[in-house]
Amino acid sequence: MSASKEVIAWVEALPAEWIKCRDDGHDWKDHSCHLYDGAYDVIRKCQRCTTERIKVVHARTGERLATYYAYPEGYTASGTGGLTEADRNLLRLTNVRQTSATLASVKDASHRRRPGSQLAA
Numbered sequence: 001m002s003a004s005k006e007v008i009a010w011v012e013a014l015p016a017e018w019i020k021c022r023d024d025g026h027d028w029k030d031h032s033c034h035l036y037d038g039a040y041d042v043i044r045k046c047q048r049c050t051t052e053r054i055k056v057v058h059a060r061t062g063e064r065l066a067t068y069y070a071y072p073e074g075y076t077a078s079g080t081g082g083l084t085e086a087d088r089n090l091l092r093l094t095n096v097r098q099t100s101a102t103l104a105s106v107k108d109a110s111h112r113r114r115p116g117s118q119l120a121a
């Protein structure tokens with residue numbers, strides 16, 4: 001089974017950094033924290049794709065009241081009815097290929113800068 005045409009087109013249009021988020025998870029960083037109506041809204045933001053995770057915590061008890069996400073436009077595969085295992089495999093393979101290409105180009109560049117290096121032998 002392979003990914004649907006809609007998902008293939010969506011993956012091809014995703015920025016490389018977003019594919020890393022889809023496959024490996026987000027790169028969270030604290031963004032803001034607000035006290036509102038008896039609860040804290042603790043907001044963390046992904047450094048790659050700008051997705052925000054909003055955790056709502058009861059200000060007195062610490063109970064987690066809710067957690068929800070605000071995604072940038074195009075991040076979710078809307079209209080596809082949810083991702084299948086084949087879709088996730090496509091995301092994973094795309095991520096691996098992009099990572100491999102990035103690492104190979106860095107390695108190649110370092111070899112070009114040090115043609116006489118013992119490490120390159």
Ligand SMILES: [Zn+2]
Pocket residue numbers: 018021025026027046047048049050051
């Ligand atoms: Zn992200």
